[in-house]
Amino acid sequence: MKEPENIVEMKQVLEAALLTAGQPLSLDDMLKLFAGRMERATIRMLLDEIKQEWEGKTLDLAQVATGYRFQAKPELSAFIARMNPERQPKYSRAVMETLAIIAYRQPVTRGDIEKIRGVSVNPNVMRQLLERDWIDVVGQREVPGRPSLYATTKHFLDDLNLRSLAELPPFEDFAQSEIPLDS
Amino acid sequence: MLSIISEIKINGEALTELPQDLYIPPDALEVYLESFEGPLDLLLYLIRKNNLDILDIPMAELTVQYMVYVEKMKAIKLELAADYLLMSAMLIEIKSRMLLPKPVEVEEEDDPRAELVRRLMEYEAIKLAAKNLDEMPKVGEEFQVAHAYYQHVADIKPPEVSVDELVEAWRNVMKRAKLNSHHQLGRAELSVREHMSSVLRRLQTDGMCEFSQLFDLEIGGLPTLVVNFLAILELAKEGLVKITQQAAFSTIYLQASNAE
Numbered sequence: 001m002k003e004p005e006n007i008v009e010m011k012q013v014l015e016a017a018l019l020t021a022g023q024p025l026s027l028d029d030m031l032k033l034f035a036g037r038m039e040r041a042t043i044r045m046l047l048d049e050i051k052q053e054w055e056g057k058t059l060d061l062a063q064v065a066t067g068y069r070f071q072a073k074p075e076l077s078a079f080i081a082r083m084n085p086e087r088q089p090k091y092s093r094a095v096m097e098t099l100a101i102i103a104y105r106q107p108v109t110r111g112d113i114e115k116i117r118g119v120s121v122n123p124n125v126m127r128q129l130l131e132r133d134w135i136d137v138v139g140q141r142e143v144p145g146r147p148s149l150y151a152t153t154k155h156f157l158d159d160l161n162l163r164s165l166a167e168l169p170p171f172e173d174f175a176q177s178e179i180p181l182d183s
Numbered sequence: 184m185l186s187i188i189s190e191i192k193i194n195g196e197a198l199t200e201l202p203q204d205l206y207i208p209p210d211a212l213e214v215y216l217e218s219f220e221g222p223l224d225l226l227l228y229l230i231r232k233n234n235l236d237i238l239d240i241p242m243a244e245l246t247v248q249y250m251v252y253v254e255k256m257k258a259i260k261l262e263l264a265a266d267y268l269l270m271s272a273m274l275i276e277i278k279s280r281m282l283l284p285k286p287v288e289v290e291e292e293d294d295p296r297a298e299l300v301r302r303l304m305e306y307e308a309i310k311l312a313a314k315n316l317d318e319m320p321k322v323g324e325e326f327q328v329a330h331a332y333y334q335h336v337a338d339i340k341p342p343e344v345s346v347d348e349l350v351e352a353w354r355n356v357m358k359r360a361k362l363n364s365h366h367q368l369g370r371a372e373l374s375v376r377e378h379m380s381s382v383l384r385r386l387q388t389d390g391m392c393e394f395s396q397l398f399d400l401e402i403g404g405l406p407t408l409v410v411n412f413l414a415i416l417e418l419a420k421e422g423l424v425k426i427t428q429q430a431a432f433s434t435i436y437l438q439a440s441n442a443e
Contacts, residue, residue: 022330070329100313118223140441151380174308
């Protein structure tokens with residue numbers, strides 16, 4: 001095995017690794033490809049070049065929370081979706097509202113979620129989000145019962161094609177008109 | 184803006200007449216339970232769509248209705264009955280406080296309805312945020328991730344490298360990385376809440392941590408450090424971490440509040 005010597009060879013190594021990974025690769029993952037003989041800044045530069053080379057082709061090199069991945073261009077997705085006609089079942093409103101509370105108010109306990117929604121949290125709802133690996137437990141609050149604190153995971157950001165929570169629309173955007181007290 | 188439940192149907196007929204109060208006919212109960220996510224949701228709907236005045240609800244009548252209701256619900260879903268009951272208790276409390284004359288010396292008492300309005304509006308925003316999350320394109324639905332086939336074969340072991348060589352090489356890289364550090368200004372996309380979660384996650388795995396270890400100087404630069412610091416302050420404020428220092432200028436330690 002001969003180590004890549006020029007930019008073209010290095011880009012080939014990176015591209016092949018990204019295409020076969022099936023999940024985002026972090027800069028640390030990609031450094032491993034070059035057995036220590038590489039710097040982060042160089043990898044970033046090479047990734048930029050690869051990204052440009054793929055413009056006008058079938059795949060985009062996208063950056064998400066856990067790293068970089070190739071994904072089909074959005075305009076092709078509708079066609080690919082035809083191969084799997086049974087679409088993923090939609091989550092219930094309870095699941096989505098719980099997810100929204102965790103995303104915008106994390107770290108939160110079940111009690112916090114119940115306070116905002118005004119109903120008790122169905123354990124099934126939390127299980128669905130935990131199994132999807134969209135939320136996890138990051139600690140316990142020091143109050144009686146030591147309730148678990150939930151937060152969203154990087155996997156959640158990956159699945160929504162986001163690099164950071166800051167890329168979600170700000171919560172203030174969802175505020176509606178004031179409810180008048182004197183009617 | 185809020186197309187919450189234009190699709191409510193009772194016995195196959197679209198709901199045209201809105202309920203005048205919070206009472207739900209038992210026959211329509213199951214339909215309602217599916218259409219609303221609880222009493223806050225129902226109350227919000229009534230206020231927004233029906234201009235319901237929170238104060239004009241006949242409380243005595245409502246209480247009687249709710250008690251009948253709870254009896255009927257025992258067989259179906261008791262926890263849900265409890266949620267609705269709690270809400271009517273809260274409404275009654277608000278009404279009682281509004282009816283009582285204000286003592287002269289207490290001039291600036293908060294409006295008892297303010298807290299309910301705050302909760303209703305927060306819930307309303309969460310509902311929209313949830314709808315927005317639901318509509319965002321997701322991997323496996325609107326996004327397909329490339330996964331070319333690759334048969335993993337047993338790796339050929341690379342020649343051994345001595346630790347000293349590696350350390351020396353790494354030092355050089357670090358040295359160069361320092362020389363080459365760029366100072367770029369841009370709009371930082373950082374979330375304090377996200378950093379709070381990651382600090383907590385770290386403390387969960389590592390137990391006690393030195394304050395300085397929580398800052399990675401290599402990644403992200405100054406804005407990240409500042410946001411990380413803010414996250415630690417916020418965690419301390421919320422009582423989620425304990426910060427200790429034995430003496431002035433000695434090492435500061437952080438620990439998750441739940442750690443023993």
